[in-house]
Amino acid sequence: MADPVLTLDHLGVTLRGRDGSVTEVTADVSLEVAPREFVSIVGPSGSGKTTLLKAASGLRDPTVGAVRFAGSPVEGVPSGISVVFQEYNKSLFPWLSIGKNVAMGARRLAPPARAEHVRDALHKVGLDGFASRYPWELSGGMQQRAALARALVSDPQLLMMDEPFASVDALTRGHLEDVVADLWERSSFAALMVTHDVGEAVYLSDRVLVLSARPSRVLAEITIDLPRPRTQSHTRQLPRFVELEAQVLERVEEAGRMAVGID
Amino acid sequence: MTAAAMGSGRAAATASRMRARRFGYWGLGWLGVAVAAAVWQLVSVQMHSSIFPTFAASAKRSWDLVDGPVLHQDLIPSILRTLAGFAISAVIGIVVGMVTGYYRAAREWTSAVFDFLRSLPTPLLIPVALVLFGLGGRMVVAVIVTAAVWPVLINTANATAGLEPTLVDTARVLGLRGRSFMWRLVLPAVSPEIFAGLRVAISVSLAVMVVAEILGGGSGIGYFISSAQQSFKITDSWAGVVALCLLGWAFDSLFLLAERRLLAWQRGTVGGEQHG
Numbered sequence: 001m002a003d004p005v006l007t008l009d010h011l012g013v014t015l016r017g018r019d020g021s022v023t024e025v026t027a028d029v030s031l032e033v034a035p036r037e038f039v040s041i042v043g044p045s046g047s048g049k050t051t052l053l054k055a056a057s058g059l060r061d062p063t064v065g066a067v068r069f070a071g072s073p074v075e076g077v078p079s080g081i082s083v084v085f086q087e088y089n090k091s092l093f094p095w096l097s098i099g100k101n102v103a104m105g106a107r108r109l110a111p112p113a114r115a116e117h118v119r120d121a122l123h124k125v126g127l128d129g130f131a132s133r134y135p136w137e138l139s140g141g142m143q144q145r146a147a148l149a150r151a152l153v154s155d156p157q158l159l160m161m162d163e164p165f166a167s168v169d170a171l172t173r174g175h176l177e178d179v180v181a182d183l184w185e186r187s188s189f190a191a192l193m194v195t196h197d198v199g200e201a202v203y204l205s206d207r208v209l210v211l212s213a214r215p216s217r218v219l220a221e222i223t224i225d226l227p228r229p230r231t232q233s234h235t236r237q238l239p240r241f242v243e244l245e246a247q248v249l250e251r252v253e254e255a256g257r258m259a260v261g262i263d
Numbered sequence: 264m265t266a267a268a269m270g271s272g273r274a275a276a277t278a279s280r281m282r283a284r285r286f287g288y289w290g291l292g293w294l295g296v297a298v299a300a301a302v303w304q305l306v307s308v309q310m311h312s313s314i315f316p317t318f319a320a321s322a323k324r325s326w327d328l329v330d331g332p333v334l335h336q337d338l339i340p341s342i343l344r345t346l347a348g349f350a351i352s353a354v355i356g357i358v359v360g361m362v363t364g365y366y367r368a369a370r371e372w373t374s375a376v377f378d379f380l381r382s383l384p385t386p387l388l389i390p391v392a393l394v395l396f397g398l399g400g401r402m403v404v405a406v407i408v409t410a411a412v413w414p415v416l417i418n419t420a421n422a423t424a425g426l427e428p429t430l431v432d433t434a435r436v437l438g439l440r441g442r443s444f445m446w447r448l449v450l451p452a453v454s455p456e457i458f459a460g461l462r463v464a465i466s467v468s469l470a471v472m473v474v475a476e477i478l479g480g481g482s483g484i485g486y487f488i489s490s491a492q493q494s495f496k497i498t499d500s501w502a503g504v505v506a507l508c509l510l511g512w513a514f515d516s517l518f519l520l521a522e523r524r525l526l527a528w529q530r531g532t533v534g535g536e537q538h539g
């Protein structure tokens with residue numbers, strides 16, 4: 001395995017409430033993401049998936065443990081990491097047009113190159129001709145594609161996604177999954193996605209990590225050896241897909257049972 | 264007719280209906296002004312009192328003000344003082360509001376001091392300002408700022424403290440830090456609340472300008488009104504009141520015009536229909 005692009009080393013996050021209450025959200029998570037690899041993290045709700053992603057991206061400092069990106073310790077969000085959030089309607093800047101939103105992702109480029117990159121990124125997500133529209137003029141799926149274009153316009157080494165398809169309807173979700181899969185296959189970024197949708201994790205990933213309930217640790221690691229390119233209609237019918245999905249689901253249910261203490 | 268054509272036809276109908284409604288409000292607004300003026304005229308003619316001149320006399324006199332030396336002596340200084348006080352309040356209110364709103368420590372340090380200063384009645388500060396700045400324009404501007412800064416500051420600080428966390432995270436991922444974070448994220452994100460504060464501030468500025476000028480302006484429309492009153496030029500003082508009303512209306516109209524342009528992006532996100 002080549003040098004990992006992202007390393008979480010015994011990461012733990014403890015949140016302190018304003019009333020002084022202390023919650024250990026993440027107990028001990030270690031993981032590595034290789035260049036060009038697609039890794040998903042699934043877990044029962046309340047397992048601190050979002051908190052983990054925030055610590056991994058540098059948006060929040062871990063309480064214990066370390067995060068390394070491309071070999072160096074993470075302090076603040078490194079410029080090689082892009083993040084797509086679940087709530088596209090709160091993540092796109094409503095006062096900027098779609099084109100200007102995407103251009104915010106390319107601020108480090110000189111203006112002429114920037115315009116070209118923005119056009120290119122919009123084309124890749126199928127939003128040609130929408131540069132001058134405002135976010136509210138677009139459907140939810142289109143807004144999330146715009147957010148994706150903004151994340152990828154800077155040509156990141158690592159794309160992090162926090163429940164990226166949870167706020168759209170089922171049909172749009174399948175389409176967005178394919179947009180991401182296609183972009184990932186045609187580019188060189190690694191991806192780390194957090195989701196509660198087991199099928200989606202299996203469909204997109206090279207590797208799926210299952211988190212336990214909080215305080216979370218990595219409960220299982222399942223390698224997804226499905227052939228690529230994958231398609232919704234074909235891949236999801238494969239016996240191997242169904243088998244892997246069941247395998248992941250079983251571990252997620254196990255984590256859920258641990259949480260409520262039935263086991 | 265295709266569905267798309269029907270859709271655009273309906274959109275056009277809605278737009279023309281909205282235009283008609285806006286024109287309707289506008290027309291009714293002027294009708295209201297005309298009725299109020301007519302009532303003033305009728306009542307004053309009936310009363311035939313020297314302390315309550317007719318609308319026609321007051322309006323004619325206020326035109327004389329604009330046409331005569333009073334324009335340069337009093338009206339223009341008042342406008343400039345109001346605008347200067349408003350502008351200084353806006354800058355201080357926005358900057359201090361964003362900083363105290365964003366940094367919790369700054370908010371906690373300043374909240375008690377601000378609450379104390381904010382609750383001081385403005386007229387109380389006029390004697391102090393007179394000692395500090397003497398009679399005239401600088402004193403008036405200073406007093407305006409002590410009152411008009413608060414609606415801007417409080418609105419900006421509250422909106423900044425309540426910024427959507429996802430928006431803040433997004434900005435950090437995009438590499439916005441320090442001044443570019445404040446300038447490119449916070450300022451546009453809270454601009455609707457800033458505008459709401461500014462609109463209050465402009466009317467506060469106008470009101471405080473008059474009070475400060477009456478008590479120690481040395482010149483200005485407030486000074487003009489009170490000295491006209493003291494020398495029993497009743498029509499003059501009413502004319503001043505009419506001029507002041509027109510000034511307030513003009514400020515507010517210009518302000519709404521600016522707001523409509525600068526916050527055009529908001530039309531679709533607030534109140535308007537949201538696409539799913």
